[in-house]
Amino acid sequence: MDNMHGDNLGRHRRSEHIFYRDIDYGLTMDQFRAGDILCVASKSVIGAVIREFSMSDGKAAWLNHVGQVMRKNGHLVVSEANYPTHSFTKIADYLSAQRRNKCRLTLIRLDKRLFPTKTQYNHALEWLTGFHLAQEGHKYTVAGLFPMALYSALRNLTPFIRGKYKSIPIPHPQDLFICSALVDWGWQVGQMMCKTDFFPSSTGGECSPQDIFDSPHTKFIAGWRRELII
Numbered sequence: 001m002d003n004m005h006g007d008n009l010g011r012h013r014r015s016e017h018i019f020y021r022d023i024d025y026g027l028t029m030d031q032f033r034a035g036d037i038l039c040v041a042s043k044s045v046i047g048a049v050i051r052e053f054s055m056s057d058g059k060a061a062w063l064n065h066v067g068q069v070m071r072k073n074g075h076l077v078v079s080e081a082n083y084p085t086h087s088f089t090k091i092a093d094y095l096s097a098q099r100r101n102k103c104r105l106t107l108i109r110l111d112k113r114l115f116p117t118k119t120q121y122n123h124a125l126e127w128l129t130g131f132h133l134a135q136e137g138h139k140y141t142v143a144g145l146f147p148m149a150l151y152s153a154l155r156n157l158t159p160f161i162r163g164k165y166k167s168i169p170i171p172h173p174q175d176l177f178i179c180s181a182l183v184d185w186g187w188q189v190g191q192m193m194c195k196t197d198f199f200p201s202s203t204g205g206e207c208s209p210q211d212i213f214d215s216p217h218t219k220f221i222a223g224w225r226r227e228l229i230i
Helices: 002-008 011-016 045-053 091-099 118-133 142-157 179-186 188-194 209-214
Strands: 019-024 037-042 065-072 075-082 085-090 103-110 218-229
Touching: 037 091, 037 209, 037 218, 065 118, 065 179, 065 209, 075 091, 075 179, 085 091, 091 103, 103 209, 118 179, 118 188, 179 188, 179 209
Parallel strands: none
Antiparallel strands: 019 218, 037 065, 037 103, 065 075, 075 085, 103 218
16 A cells, blocks of 8 residues: 555656756867857856747757857857847857856767768858858847747647757848857758758757757767766
8 A cells, every 4th residue: 555655656756757967078269160069058047048948849958059160360259149239259258258157168060971072061161151251240130039939939839749850941131040040041051962951950940059959960079068867
């Protein structure tokens, strides 16, 4: 009888609970390469809200922002969609913010085996660089936040969706650039060249920062990572 009571309390299922921990593998300036993607977990209310809305397939997100590492005027910078204006941020500024405990940084890299030749990868990277340079000074409007919020709500309301939908993006510069869309759009030529959606999303449409990290086509390089406790 006591065992049955224990089952009703769910005690027999304790071994099935899943736990995670965040581990810092370290991140230094010399680990960054053009073409890398910087993922960010901001320690702010806005960051927490974005992570909550980015939940999909019943999984909580632990990242809320991404930026594209690229070369500008001979230096590596992070191209990112930050309301109200697109910006190029120095890597040193991000590393400084992490040291001040404002955020946690994670560096990931596309698997270059996606590209049949090195020449094709270099061509995709050239197009990406030109695309991001063209965004300098681009201003965003509040109106674009509403469809983004609706899409995020859809992700939360459909935890039963388990598959990954493939959709190579078509850039629409007149629309609001959410951070993950900017990264996705920058790789459009590469995705068309490889006939592969680099960042599949759980429900189609725009991908989230977590989708970019969880993509089967990206690999962890350095920084923070959430890992399953076995």
